[in-house]
Amino acid sequence: MCLAIPAKVLSIEGYQAEAEIAGVTRQISLRLTPEVKVGDWVLLHTGYAINVIDEDAAKETLKLLEEMCEVY
């Protein structure tokens, strides 16, 4: 129910967009994320992009994890 998966936005028309989810193309709604641009990754929940995925933050978290685990 609260699951959301990463989707890559391929094209946008108004509030509708085509996005790729694990190799499958689907229509999604951008009503909750009008700032989305083509090429952005979004978190998709029940057909709606509920947030734009922050790619920099994603990299930083991985780096943090690497650093945290260095001594273990």
Added chain:
Amino acid sequence: MKFIDEYCNVELSQRLVERIRHKSAREVRLMEFCGGHTHAILRYGIRQLLPPTVEMLSGPGCPVCVTANADLDKAIALSGLPGVILASFGDMLRIPGSYSSLQKAKAEGADIRIVYSAMDALRLARENPHRSIIFLGIGFEATAPTIAASILEAEGERIDNYYVFSIHKLCPPVIRALLQSGEVKLDGIVCPGHVSAIIGSQPYEFIAKEYGIACAVAGFEPLDILLSIDMLLAQIESGKPEVEIAYRRGVRPEGNLRAQEIMGQVFETCPATWRGIGEVPQSGLRLRQEYQRFDTEKAFYVDPGPPREARGCLCGDILRGVKWPSDCRLFGQVCTPEHPVGPCMVSSEGSCAAYYQYQSHEAALSK
């Protein structure tokens, strides 16, 4: 898949587990609020990997499970009204109500359609102008804005046969209710990931400030969850509880402001009844005055009769974190995913379903 596979890295997970084991000095009790986290924790065997000092309890974060029978009974009754098509997320269909389930009602002739999105429900309304489409509006803050958006769309297109039965629920108020009751003692909370994508991390501040309980917002992959546990232990150790985000790629402190705005435009808070917890003030969402024509409560009347609870089912206690699925005598014997007695065995986020699916029966019973 990008943004998922990297966070499933086994080697890094093992090292993080080592770090947590090393760090964990005293006994702590953490609650993962969200049913999605419960499933991930069991699926990846995280509970077994953690040191014995770290106890993980499951919380009430399963929207389907916390739906009160009275509301479910009402939904079933609504589906039986002439001219109605009831649209619902698939999760709800097999949940046993007091007397029936949506699935049974469907088998008996009610027109119930499974939809994946509020957009699909709206499409049904466009395609069936002479029928009344009732969408079962269930879910937490991750889902409520999508349904609010569908109502705004219906308004824009002047669709007049689309209705929402809003039984949405809000997470921070129920966390407050749990803490206020004093029934479970917690040191830290793994806060929901996708709910927080909408509301941000700020609404949890009161947990750290007023109750002195550590908080970390987590994603759903093993490294996300382990990172949140690591953060919680550090906060507990330092005696400085706060709200951290272990899921920064998906959650900003302020959340998704546009989604909050849409949700606030269409809905207002109201008291809501949670299974096992009872009525919690400000924990539900109802349609605002301006949108009442989309509200089933205003457009339809049903009386499903007094609600009843399934005998022997401990879902209510499990949702409050005071009982384990293994405490239920019906678990795995009478109650299975094929023949569920309570909602926690049906929902993809239910604790009983998770234990049944990922642990051997013996393991669950001996927990």
